[in-house]
Amino acid sequence: MRYRPIRQTTVRRRAGIRGARALATGCALAAIGLAAGPAPAALAAPAPMERPATSAAAVHGTAAPGTTVHGTAAPDATARTVTLVTGERVTLHADGSVVVAPRPGAEADYVTRRLDNDVFVIPMTALPYLGRTLDPALFNVSALAEAGVTTTPVRIEATGGVTAPPSGPAFGAALAKQVGAEAAEGSVGGGPLFGGVTSVTPAVATSGERAAPRPMARADRTVKVTVLGTDGKPLPGTTSLALANVDDAARYQEPSLQAVDGEARAEVPAGHYTAMVSAGTFDSAGEPTGVRMATAEFTVPDGGTDGGTHGGTDSGTDAATAIATDVVLDLRKATERITFSTPRPAEEHQLILHYLRQDTRGAVAVNGGVGVSGGAPVYVQPSGRPVTTGDLRFNVYTHRKAPADAATPYSYDLKLANPAGTIAKNQHYTVTGRQLATVRTDYHSDTPGRAQEVARLMYLPYESSGEALSEPFKAPARRIEYVGGSAGASYQDWLKAGERRFVSQEQTPRPGRTTSADWLRGPLVPGFTEPAGGAAADETWYCAACRKGDALTFSLTMVMDSAGHHVLALPSDITSSHFAVVSGDTTLYEGDGVSGGALTVPPDKAPYTVVYDQTRTNDDFRQSLTTHTEWTFASGHSGGRTVPDNWTCVSEAGEYDGPAKCSALPVVVPRYQLDTAPDGTSPAGDAHLVVGFGHVPGVVAPPAVTEAAVEVSFDGGERWTEASVTALGEGRFRADWTTPDAAAGRDASLRVTGTDADGNAVTQTVKAAFTVAADRG
Numbered sequence: 001m002r003y004r005p006i007r008q009t010t011v012r013r014r015a016g017i018r019g020a021r022a023l024a025t026g027c028a029l030a031a032i033g034l035a036a037g038p039a040p041a042a043l044a045a046p047a048p049m050e051r052p053a054t055s056a057a058a059v060h061g062t063a064a065p066g067t068t069v070h071g072t073a074a075p076d077a078t079a080r081t082v083t084l085v086t087g088e089r090v091t092l093h094a095d096g097s098v099v100v101a102p103r104p105g106a107e108a109d110y111v112t113r114r115l116d117n118d119v120f121v122i123p124m125t126a127l128p129y130l131g132r133t134l135d136p137a138l139f140n141v142s143a144l145a146e147a148g149v150t151t152t153p154v155r156i157e158a159t160g161g162v163t164a165p166p167s168g169p170a171f172g173a174a175l176a177k178q179v180g181a182e183a184a185e186g187s188v189g190g191g192p193l194f195g196g197v198t199s200v201t202p203a204v205a206t207s208g209e210r211a212a213p214r215p216m217a218r219a220d221r222t223v224k225v226t227v228l229g230t231d232g233k234p235l236p237g238t239t240s241l242a243l244a245n246v247d248d249a250a251r252y253q254e255p256s257l258q259a260v261d262g263e264a265r266a267e268v269p270a271g272h273y274t275a276m277v278s279a280g281t282f283d284s285a286g287e288p289t290g291v292r293m294a295t296a297e298f299t300v301p302d303g304g305t306d307g308g309t310h311g312g313t314d315s316g317t318d319a320a321t322a323i324a325t326d327v328v329l330d331l332r333k334a335t336e337r338i339t340f341s342t343p344r345p346a347e348e349h350q351l352i353l354h355y356l357r358q359d360t361r362g363a364v365a366v367n368g369g370v371g372v373s374g375g376a377p378v379y380v381q382p383s384g385r386p387v388t389t390g391d392l393r394f395n396v397y398t399h400r401k402a403p404a405d406a407a408t409p410y411s412y413d414l415k416l417a418n419p420a421g422t423i424a425k426n427q428h429y430t431v432t433g434r435q436l437a438t439v440r441t442d443y444h445s446d447t448p449g450r451a452q453e454v455a456r457l458m459y460l461p462y463e464s465s466g467e468a469l470s471e472p473f474k475a476p477a478r479r480i481e482y483v484g485g486s487a488g489a490s491y492q493d494w495l496k497a498g499e500r501r502f503v504s505q506e507q508t509p510r511p512g513r514t515t516s517a518d519w520l521r522g523p524l525v526p527g528f529t530e531p532a533g534g535a536a537a538d539e540t541w542y543c544a545a546c547r548k549g550d551a552l553t554f555s556l557t558m559v560m561d562s563a564g565h566h567v568l569a570l571p572s573d574i575t576s577s578h579f580a581v582v583s584g585d586t587t588l589y590e591g592d593g594v595s596g597g598a599l600t601v602p603p604d605k606a607p608y609t610v611v612y613d614q615t616r617t618n619d620d621f622r623q624s625l626t627t628h629t630e631w632t633f634a635s636g637h638s639g640g641r642t643v644p645d646n647w648t649c650v651s652e653a654g655e656y657d658g659p660a661k662c663s664a665l666p667v668v669v670p671r672y673q674l675d676t677a678p679d680g681t682s683p684a685g686d687a688h689l690v691v692g693f694g695h696v697p698g699v700v701a702p703p704a705v706t707e708a709a710v711e712v713s714f715d716g717g718e719r720w721t722e723a724s725v726t727a728l729g730e731g732r733f734r735a736d737w738t739t740p741d742a743a744a745g746r747d748a749s750l751r752v753t754g755t756d757a758d759g760n761a762v763t764q765t766v767k768a769a770f771t772v773a774a775d776r777g
Contacts, residue, residue, distance in 0.1 A: 079501060079568045080145035085134075085152045085200065086123045087169035090141045091494075091501065093568075096465035098141065099455045099494055100371060101472075103169040106176065107374035108469050109288045111278050113242065113255040114367040118142045119465075120255070123172070124280045124288050124372075125179045128189025128237045131258035135201040144204065153203040162196030176286030182237075183282040189237030190261070219252065219267045221300045221325065227259045227277055228330045230292070234262025241277040241329060244365035245269065246297075246357065246390040253365060270302035272389040274357045277329045278370050288376045292334035293353065295381055295423070297389075300325045334379040336427040338396055342412050342482075343433045346400035348375050350469045356393040356462070365390065373469050386421030394418040395486070396429065397458055399471065408480060412436075415458035415485035436484040437509035441517045444561075445475035445497070446623040446680035446771070453496040459506070461488040470496065475520075476678035483509040494568075495519055498620025501568040502561070505532035521562040522680055523750065523769040524624040526595065526614055527669055529557050529566055530697045541647045544596070545696040547638040548649040548662040550603050554581065554610050554631075555596030562672045573618040580611045598650040605636030623680050623747065626767040631667050633760040638663040643698040664698030668705060668754050668762040674770060681773040682748075684739045689723070692732040693754035693762070703757040710735035711751040714743040717767060720751060744775040 081091045087103025088110070096119050102108035109124040122130060122139045130136055137143065144152055154167045165174045174194060182188040192198050225243065229235040239259040243266060245251040252268045259277075275296045280288040338351060350373050357366040372378060386392075400412040414431060418424045443452065452475045457466035475497070483491060493504040497520060504517075531541050544555040558574060559567040580590035581599065583606050589599055595612065609632045616625045642663040643649065649662035673690040676682045693705035708727070711720040723735035731754075739748070747768035755761040 081501075082141055082144045082149060083151040083168055084121070084123070084141075084172075085138045085154055085167045085202075086126055086172035086175060088121070088123060088172070090121050091470075091496075092119060092141050092145050093457075093465070096142075097457050097467065098465075099457070099468050099470050101453060101470040102373065103172045105169075106172065107287060107372070109280070109291070109372045109374060109376065110370075111240075112369040112371070112467060114364070114465075115253065115255045122240070124291070125172070125176050125282075125286055127240055127278075127280070128179065128182075129175075129193060130238060130240045131256065132189065132238045132260070133193050133198060133200060135199070136256050137202050138200065144202065147204045149204055155199075155201045155203040156197060157199035158194075158197045159192070160196045162192075162194060164194055164197050164200065178286070179282050180284045180286035183286070184284050187236035188282065189239075219269050221268050221270055223266045223268050223273070223300060223325045223327060225257070225259060225264045225266070225275060225327045225329060227262045227264075227279070227294075228328060228332065229262075229279075230281075230331050232332060235259070235279060235331070236261055239264075239277060239279055241275060242366045242368055243268075243273065243275045244357065244359075245271050246274050246359045246365050246387075247271040248361060249359045249363050249365040255366065255368065268300055270300050272299055273297070273327075274366055274387075274390075275327055275329055276355055276357070276366050276368065277331075278368070279331060280376075287374060288372065290377045290379070291370055291372060292331045292379045293355070293370060293381060294329045294331050294334050295355075295383075296327050296329055297387060298325065298327050330381075333381040336380050336382050336423075336425065338378050338380065338427045339429070340398055340400065340412075340414065341428070341430040342400060342414075343431070343436075344410065345403055346410075346412050347403060348398060349373060349401050349471065350397070350399035351378055352397040352467050352469070353378065353380070354393075354395050354397070354463065354467070357387075358391045358393070360390050362391070369467055371467060371469055380423055380427060382425040382427070383422040386419075392421050392423070393460075393462055394423045395460055396427075397467075399456065399469070409478070410480040410482065412482045413456045413458060413484075413491065415460060415489045415491070417460055417486040431484055435511050436482040437511055438514040439481040439483060439517050440514065441479050441481050441519065442521070442678050443473070443475045443477045443479075443495075444518060444520045444522070444678045444680060446522065446621060448476075448679065449474045450497060450620055452498075455494040456483070456491050457494060458485060458489060458491045460486060466492075468494065470494075478678070484511060485509060493517075493519075493565075495565070498618065500559075500573060500618070500620070502559075502565045503568045504563075504565050505530070507532060518563050519561065519565060521678075522623050522674060522676065523627075523672055523766040524559050524561055524621070525627050525670075525672075525764060525766055526556045526558050526612060526629060527560045527566075528667070528696045529560070530564065539646060541644070541697075542656065543643060543647050543649045543662065543664065543698060545665045545667045546643065546647075546649045546662050546698065547635055547665060548657070548660075549639070549652050550600050550637055551598060551650050551652045551654075552581075552601050552608075552635060552665070553596075553598040553650045554665070554667075555598075556612060558595050558614060559616070562674065573616045573621075574614055575617040576613075576615045578611075578613045582609045582611065583607060598654065600652050601635075603637035605634060607632065607634050623768045623770060624766050628765040630763045631761075633666050633668075634758070635665055642700045647698065664696055664700075666699055666702065666756070666758065666760045667696045668693055668756055668760050669696060670752055670754055670762060670764055672752075674750075676770045677773075681771045682739065683773045684741045684744050684775070687737055687739045689735045689750070689752075690728070690732060691735065691752055691754070692730075693756075694731055695756075695760075703760070705731040705754050705756045707753075707755040708733040708735075709753040710737075712737050712739075713749040713751070714740065714746055714772070716747075717749050717765070739772055741775065743772040745772060747771050 089101040091099040113120040165171045227235045244253040280291045352371045395417040402410045453470040455468035455470045492506045495502045581588045647659045648656045651657040671692040695702040710723040723737040750769040751765045753763045
């Protein structure tokens, strides 16, 4: 197998990472504008701009004489979406997590394979042709995303003038049709595609290809792997399997070894090995009717010693000749169907398996999964005994939904582990109400019937990334969501609204507790993300509003809702923006097309004002498209540290350099609770807003916010009405006003101001923050 590597550093969960060193570039703006929020639990740094900024002119910015504006580089925290040759849309997160959406009119059934930093997402219908007609690189989502493609371009080789459908849904539909036709004849994947296509490869310019890692030890032993179908005969066609050394995976690791008509061979060093295969059966429409996973643990002997096998036999006795080891992956042994019982009736809509086999050093040997969305039965082979070399982790995730006739929609998301070292003999999972957290979720939409997709990425402590299938629906909508998992489980929610993607912070389900969640509840404004509660101490957080020595960093997340869910991916829908940093009468920096920067400022304590204007153009949203925000605060040289140990800040050299001498800026931020319906409307008459003011993360003993003002406009900001404001305590204020009947059907704008006891303040203006409901009379 050949594959294209990722060149960039990938953010890893459960491990601290450091941003790459960056060169100071005179007056070049820090390349942290148009930033995504933290990646799933990786607490990633702001991402580079969509276009590179190598000079002030490149971002249309100017700096005051004597002011150094740093360029900074950090691990890329954006998410990228690629449409595979078969039409599935795969969103790849910075930590390697993937969210898979099916091609139109089909289910999303696939396997994943992970090797180094590369993630392969391979549809079930492509597996029989993988490595023979379909290049595995077609499904290397990591390489495709790095190459900047959105729809996979392909290069076709064929005989007899045969052509292939265009890359995308049409290709996937034609492939499924051929799978169905071949399945009806009893053998899938043996011949050319579409009557004459002999090769399909990605037509993508990359940094080049490299072979899978070569063994460090002498590869002079032959392994013959036989894959048997449920009829006990060698599986016809092409079957992809994983094979790896579990003493040290660096000696041999192949995530996609091809078995042709049930047989594969590999030259490997002696040692302990694992093999795993997932194979599907298909109906006449090319849809999977069942999936089975089989495994084998075996020894490749050194010399003539019989090391024993699992699922196969060793042969050969002459140490001077290559030793042949026969291994059998027998799908008949995949006898345990994965099923669930939940407190309320629920239908399975997603089932995802994760198989993680590690070597004796704890490194990944085999890392793969299976995902099905059509309810096809999935069977696994239970372990005869726990593995004795290295470790094995196996878990299942399911998303289940209420029957269509349920009075109130509800769902279950469950992530359940098997005992370490085994695939359990009993694959029926029963959960009770006591094991579940309840989340009452509102999905807001200011445009009726907006097409949205939702997914829940769930993790167990040993997992570095997650997988999910997206679920389409129309918003606004409400649902009760039950979430549960094995010890240490956590989850992160993902939402696609139109073409924009949003994520939550990672959180832990708390059994027995009921909480509420609001997605895209307005106003949607620029702001600052916060570390997830209970984040691990070794997870690096990149400070977005800090001072390290005399380096001042101020970097915004461009779109956040009232619950802190934030926009995830580029490209952005921001059509214009302006960012400025002012101290006294001096404009230290201003520029267009950026949402933040890092600059060196004088050491003396001085007042600063940061001004940010933003306009978005997006047909999927009506409200909060234009905002103006001013933050005022005081700052002086930071010689001490106030931020946690796992934070990192930009230094005067223009690099991320740990938490020493770093302190958070006393920046005031608003948090809204606007009294609107899920469609973003509020009726005429008495209306109110509860706004809470706090400070950016990392501020120690922040001064209390003691003053607040709220104004409302019903004519686009021409005239403003001051609301009556009542202090509720702990930085929260309630604003009351009367919306005139004449405003029915119009958009209303908001302007809020909060000031703390030290004089730090924020003023934020949001045009079309909500809509006054039309007069039903």
